[in-house]
Every structure is written in C-alpha cells, then in structure tokens.
Amino acid sequence: MSGLSCSATAIAHPNIALVKYWGKADIAENLPAVGSLSITLGGLATTTTVAFDPELREDVLLLDGREDTAAVRRVSGCLERLRRRLGTSLHARVESANDFPTAAGLASSASGFAALVVAAHAALGGNLPREELADLARRCSGSAARSLFGGFVELALTPEGPHPTTTRQILPPEAWPLEVVVAVTATGPKETGSTEGMLLTERTSPCYRSWVRQSPADLAAAREAVASRDFEALAEVSEASCLAMHGLMLSARPGLIYWNGTTVECLHRIRQLRREGIPVFFTVDAGPQVKAICLPEATARVEEALGTVPGVVRLLSSGLGEGARVAG
Secondary structure, three states, X not given: OOOOOEEEEEEEOOEEEEEXXXXXXXXXXXXXXXXXXXEXXXXXXXXXXXXXXXXXXXXXXXXXXXXXXXXXXXHHHHHHHHHHHXXXXXXXXXXXXXXXXXXXXXXXXXXXXXXXXXXXXXXXXXOOOHHHHHHXXXXXXXXXXXXXXXXXXXXXXXXXXXXXXXXXXXXXXXXXXXXEEEEEOOOOOOOOOHHHHHHHHHHHOOOHHHHHHHHHHHHHHHHHHXXXXXXXXXXXXXXXXXXXXXXXXXXXXXXXXXXXXXXHHHHHHHHHHHHOOOOEEEEOOOOOOEEEEEOHHHHHHHHXXXXXXXXXXXXXXXXXXXXXXXXX
C-alpha cells in the first residue's frame, strides 16, 4: 500500500433482531453466545467517510459532527484489524453521521461499524469477500455483521468453519416487504451498554443457560416462518424471543430495565391491534424504543395507534433495505 491519501464513503442501515442474541461466548473475540435473525431497515441510515492520510499519526473520529474521543478506541481497533489484513499502516479520519438517535437502542453501532468496514475496505482498495468483512464487523459490534446484508439475515455460530460465525441473507427485502414503525420513547443514550449488560446477565442470571438452550429452536421456527412468509408464525416467535430476552435481563442481579413506561404502553397498544385483527407484532432491543413490524397495508393504522401513546417522542417508519454499500 502506497503512502497516498485515499478515501471512500459507505452507507449502512441498522437492523433489528427478531430472534435475539444476548450474551458472549468469548468476550475477547466478541463472539455471541447464540445465533440471531434480523431484518435490515432501509429507512434509517448511517453514512461514514473514511480517509486514510499518511500525515495522520493516529485515527480520528467525528460522530454526528463532533470529535468522539471515547468511541475512537473501538473504531481504531476495527481499522487495525483491516490494516493488518490488507498490509498498511495508514491512519484514518473517520466522519460518521446517523439520521436517527445514536446509542439509544436503535442499533446505531451495527450500522456504524458495518459502514466503517465497507468504507475503509473500499478506501484501501481491498477485495476481501463479504463474509470476511462481516466477520470483521462482528468483532467490533455483535450485530454489525447482519447490517452487511439486506432483507432477512441470519447470523449462525459456525465453530467448525473458517470463521466462528457465518452471516447470510435468507430472503431479500423485496421478497417479503414488511414495514417497521419505530416508536421513539427516549432520545438519550441508554444507561447500561449492551456488552456490559450481557456480561452482567451471564454472570448473575439463574436463567442464562435456559436462554442459550432455547435459541436453536427459536431460530429454526423463525427461519421456517420467513421461508413460508408466515406472518403469524414469525410474530409468535419474535415476540417470544423479545420477552424472553428482557425477562433474562430482569433476572440479572441487579436487574436490567431498558424499558420506560411509554415502552410498556406501546406494547399494550400493539397487542390490542393484534386482537382487532391488524397484522402487527412488536420487538424491543436493549433500549426503550419499540419496533412494530407489520404488513404494508397496516402501516397507517399502526402509525396512528402508536402516535397517540403519551410519551412517544416521534415515529420513524421504514421498509426493509439492502446491505452496507459504497456510496455513489
């Protein structure tokens, strides 16, 4: 690699897991304890520009227009893995911006690291396969590998393969165009980060082993529901996985409460819609935001119902989107 400056910009979208992952099998390798299945949201985006410069002596990160000295360490760790793989020692200036709340339970780390890996790889002129890029992203953020792909995506544990996890698209977004309505119930960062929460849960929860044992059955059920476009079956396993994960968090000592009162009211409202025959179900990640997944014809009704819940700051609506890619 020459000493010339080089840059590229990438766009990536957050994803939301329908079958959840919570827990680490290996913290040093950021290896998840269970697999997961997600959908990629085309309506929310992270845009990241990576510029390698021989004049720089260290990596620099600007997040949403402000220098972030706290997060630059994780970014540098990600870039260093790529530098070693591609044979360069150049440092980079990274500028990243989200068009949705950062670090608030909307998977900004997933889209952020997916965009970072794709932009840095393009800037350095790499030709690594997408699966290897996904593995690099996963080492930085456990859910980032899924944002490398669009539509319905599964991250599976593959200890006997070339990488400890394998990420693949199981259905493209246009094959089953579900809609997602996100009820934002708080905009600030969550009090307990996901990695910290996972380690506490694994260490202290009496329910943790049961959670790990249940995961393969939930993944199989969700995989079958997606393959057959069975909305009711996907709703059942997704809500069960969500509630089980948050129940697991509550069983930690001290218990982790990522929800607020508005979160709970939104869940009740979505359950009421289901009772009225509206095709919608919920999921909630490690944060207070509620994601309502519905068939396209139900979107307006879901938006109307969630928009009237006291405490909802705003609604974000999105269809399913494609994987991380170089801009332009």
